[in-house]
Amino acid sequence: MDIHADLALVAHDGKKDDMISWVEERIDLLRPLSLVATGTTGTRIHAATGLEVTRLLSGPLGGDAQLGAMISEGRLRNLIFFIDPLSALPHDVDVKSLLRLAILYDVRLAVNARSADAVLAALAADSR
Numbered sequence: 001m002d003i004h005a006d007l008a009l010v011a012h013d014g015k016k017d018d019m020i021s022w023v024e025e026r027i028d029l030l031r032p033l034s035l036v037a038t039g040t041t042g043t044r045i046h047a048a049t050g051l052e053v054t055r056l057l058s059g060p061l062g063g064d065a066q067l068g069a070m071i072s073e074g075r076l077r078n079l080i081f082f083i084d085p086l087s088a089l090p091h092d093v094d095v096k097s098l099l100r101l102a103i104l105y106d107v108r109l110a111v112n113a114r115s116a117d118a119v120l121a122a123l124a125a126d127s128r
Contacts, residue, residue, distance in 0.1 A: 003054055005036035006123060007078045008067050009045060010059065010098075014084035016041060020048045022082075022113050027051065029120055032127075036076070038063035060091035064098045071101045078108045078123060080116045 007030075011019035023030060023045050035053045037045060042055035057063040070076035079102050081095075089095060102109045108123075110116040 002075070003036055003070065004034065004075045005054065005070070006033040007035055007080065007119070008070070008076055009035060009037040009041055009053070009080050010064075010067070011041045011082040012084035012087060012089065013040075014087050015082035016044055018113065019080075019082045020044055022116060023049055023051070026117075026120060029124060033123065036067070036070070038067070059094065064091070064094040068098045068101045071098075071105050071107055074105075076107065078119055080110045080119055082113075082116075083111050 009019065009023070019041060027049055030051060035045075035051060036042070036056060037053050038056050039058035039061070041059075042053040045051055046053050046055075056066045067076065067079065071079070079098075081098070083095070099109070101107075108119045110119045
């Protein structure tokens with residue numbers, strides 16, 4: 001699968017509702033973008049908004065690794081990952097690997113709504 005995306009959307013379980021709200025409030029800005037998401041997040045975004053989202057595997061089942069591969073191959077340059085800082089995660093090593101690759105390859109990275117707005121603003125500026 002050779003997916004290229006403008007933006008990846010990921011959210012831990014405790015942050016999925018926040019992600020859905022964030023997307024709904026910015027749907028007009030997101031609609032023209034090529035979106036990719038990990039499984040459950042992508043399914044919920046599509047169900048709530050109707051946005052076209054390429055869905056990968058669930059994060060713990062390989063979705064984080066798929067996003068990491070896209071980053072390292074230059075197929076993804078923007079990542080919004082709503083991280084739940086209060087929950088212990090059994091797949092923490094996968095999350096750390098994804099974040100490490102995003103930092104290593106100088107990907108625009110947001111981990112909460114305010115930084116996500118900055119990534120979205122930068123994407124809008126790129127398209128002008």
